[in-house]
Amino acid sequence: MALCGWCSSVRTMKGAFLILLITCGASSAKNNTSATCKPGNGPEVKAVTEGEALRLPCHRRFYNDESSAAFSWFREGTHVIQHSEDMHIHHHGAVLFFLPLHLNDTATYSCIWRPHPEQCVNFTFEVRVYKAKPLNRSVLWMDVEGHGSYLEILCPEDTGELCERGNGTLGWYKDSIHIPNMSEQILRVYSASNRDEGIYTCICTWKHSQKDFNTSASRRLIMTAPSASYPPIIKHPTSDTETAELGSSKTLVCAVFFGLNVKDFCDLWWEINGQIIRWENRYTENITREIKDNTTTYTAILTISSVSKEDFYSEFRCIAMNTQRWVNHTVTLKPRETIYTQIVVSSSVLLAFLMALVVFKYFIVDLSLLFRGVFKMRSPVDGKVYDAYVIYQRHDLEKAVEEKIDNFVGRLLPEVLEKKCGYRLFIHGRDDLPGEDHMELIETRMKLSRRLMVILTSGSEKGHEASANPEDYDRQVGLHQALVREELKVILIELEKMHCYSHLPQGLQHLILKSAPLRWEGKRPNSDSPNSRFWKRVRYMMPLPTAFRATPGVGETQFRYFI
Numbered sequence: 122m123a124l125c126g127w128c129s130s131v132r133t134m135k136g137a138f139l140i141l142l143i144t145c146g147a148s149s150a151k152n153n154t155s156a157t158c159k160p161g162n163g164p165e166v167k168a169v170t171e172g173e174a175l176r177l178p179c180h181r182r183f184y185n186d187e188s189s190a191a192f193s194w195f196r197e198g199t200h201v202i203q204h205s206e207d208m209h210i211h212h213h214g215a216v217l218f219f220l221p222l223h224l225n226d227t228a229t230y231s232c233i234w235r236p237h238p239e240q241c242v243n244f245t246f247e248v249r250v251y252k253a254k255p256l257n258r259s260v261l262w263m264d265v266e267g268h269g270s271y272l273e274i275l276c277p278e279d280t281g282e283l284c285e286r287g288n289g290t291l292g293w294y295k296d297s298i299h300i301p302n303m304s305e306q307i308l309r310v311y312s313a314s315n316r317d318e319g320i321y322t323c324i325c326t327w328k329h330s331q332k333d334f335n336t337s338a339s340r341r342l343i344m345t346a347p348s349a350s351y352p353p354i355i356k357h358p359t360s361d362t363e364t365a366e367l368g369s370s371k372t373l374v375c376a377v378f379f380g381l382n383v384k385d386f387c388d389l390w391w392e393i394n395g396q397i398i399r400w401e402n403r404y405t406e407n408i409t410r411e412i413k414d415n416t417t418t419y420t421a422i423l424t425i426s427s428v429s430k431e432d433f434y435s436e437f438r439c440i441a442m443n444t445q446r447w448v449n450h451t452v453t454l455k456p457r458e459t460i461y462t463q464i465v466v467s468s469s470v471l472l473a474f475l476m477a478l479v480v481f482k483y484f485i486v487d488l489s490l491l492f493r494g495v496f497k498m499r500s501p502v503d504g505k506v507y508d509a510y511v512i513y514q515r516h517d518l519e520k521a522v523e524e525k526i527d528n529f530v531g532r533l534l535p536e537v538l539e540k541k542c543g544y545r546l547f548i549h550g551r552d553d554l555p556g557e558d559h560m561e562l563i564e565t566r567m568k569l570s571r572r573l574m575v576i577l578t579s580g581s582e583k584g585h586e587a588s589a590n591p592e593d594y595d596r597q598v599g600l601h602q603a604l605v606r607e608e609l610k611v612i613l614i615e616l617e618k619m620h621c622y623s624h625l626p627q628g629l630q631h632l633i634l635k636s637a638p639l640r641w642e643g644k645r646p647n648s649d650s651p652n653s654r655f656w657k658r659v660r661y662m663m664p665l666p667t668a669f670r671a672t673p674g675v676g677e678t679q680f681r682y683f684i
Contacts, residue, residue, distance in 0.1 A: 158241035174334030175219040179232035183215035262340040274308040276323035277338035281306040289327030346415040351380040353441035364457040375439035383417040387443035500665040506569040508544040513576035543666040600628035613638035
């Protein structure tokens, strides 16, 4: 009996050992088969959010295959995933469910498909679970970039297809705010502007085993400005030369406009004497790209650490190019002026200015007369007949003074101004007609005159009552026209030096204060020449000569063309 019992125990142990060998062999065979499966995909990364549901098909072709026994799921390659609905991670055929997702579900999952006993395919997925709040950028799908008044935002295929095939309900949110009446996979944005930028999320609500679950996908909308490429325009430098100091550092900046939000190829660089700059001790180049207010600008900065004499004889060329054009701008360096040079230049300019003032002051009369003669300038037609109305004292004069006046007014004025210079004067006693009303004559002739010429002598100092002599009325009318009505410019001439003017009318004294009288010095040689200093000054104060000179005849006025 004891022997039989012992034999029975031995048989039991052999059976158990045999079962263990069979199991280990099967397991070993299975693992060996998995190791030889060919890959069905590159490892796919699924970035998902904690608390949501994930429906993960082995492949799109098996999207609805939830019953086939040809599929096995593993976590980290060894842990077998079961079919039980009691597990929050389980699978039905080719589909793996996470109901819902937990943070510790982050792992690598493998789907083994065995279409035949001797064939298997391995699909690998890397599931990464992130906290729901705050939103992690890793769960965002590709950004939607665009410009214009109409844009479309597509719900990512994992969520959109889940709703479409699983009869779920789709909803849209912008920055976590629900968008009403939007349930299609494509969200259309009309009249799009920068206010529409943000994160758009489509959420699919679907059922599994009579329970509701949510699966979402988010992407960012970025409004971009339109892109336009233009031929390069060099904005800086604008000059062909720049100053530099020998031995000091110098920076050359080249800024080029290429267009609006340019995405096409463009380039910018500096050359020295036609050679591309190489990294040397003295030269460094830095190129930057800037988009400001949708404008694309490239800047190339060439830095010379120590300017040498060679640099003053070199050509620095900025070259810009894109697919449309090449442009360039050449800059040369010149030595910066020292303080000594600046002082010399400034002094020279100041001296030249002072000399010009002196020349202008002392030669303005000659220059003005030369200008008139060269360009043959003539007075415009203004209805005037006389170039000057001459006022002089004609009564109560000493013999010597009377002779001076007769010589100057009766001989020199007509000889020089009329015959030699082409002017026409109105002189009492010569141009008035017998029987004319004296006062009416004075007023009429003054209105027809361009200047009022007043001859002052020592005899004028005696003074007379306003109505005593005709020349007093001359003077009153002339001063009224010159001072009050500002119709006549006055030329004052002294026939001899006068020490006091207090005896003269206030209006005449006022004119003398404004402009000193011209003094006639008849004893000088060539005193009757139009080119003498005195007559030049008189001609300078006279109006431009008239193109016609009138010569009164008997009963009419005749005109002779004068050049």
